[in-house]
Amino acid sequence: MKIQIDVDGKPEELRAFLGLPDLNPVHEAMVSHLLQQLEESRDPQAFMQKWFAGSLQGAETLQRLILESLHRPGAGAGKKD
Numbered sequence: 192m193k194i195q196i197d198v199d200g201k202p203e204e205l206r207a208f209l210g211l212p213d214l215n216p217v218h219e220a221m222v223s224h225l226l227q228q229l230e231e232s233r234d235p236q237a238f239m240q241k242w243f244a245g246s247l248q249g250a251e252t253l254q255r256l257i258l259e260s261l262h263r264p265g266a267g268a269g270k271k272d
Contacts, residue, residue: 225242
């Protein structure tokens with residue numbers, strides 16, 4: 192059985208209907224804060240390294256783990272019963 196429901200409305204209306212919070216003020220505050228810090232730092236490269244160093248390191252770690260798992264014996268082979 193397959194049921195399909197089409198909802199015609201704006202994202203804001205759907206969020207309010209589902210009782211989800213409006214995060215636009217939070218988003219605007221964060222963007223404003225980041226822009227203020229960027230203007231104060233006067234060094235865009237240092238700013239980007241400060242904010243995204245952890246995420247880049249996390250991405251490299253994830254990539255390393257994936258590559259290591261692919262090189263293990265039996266990796267990718269389906270389990271046969």
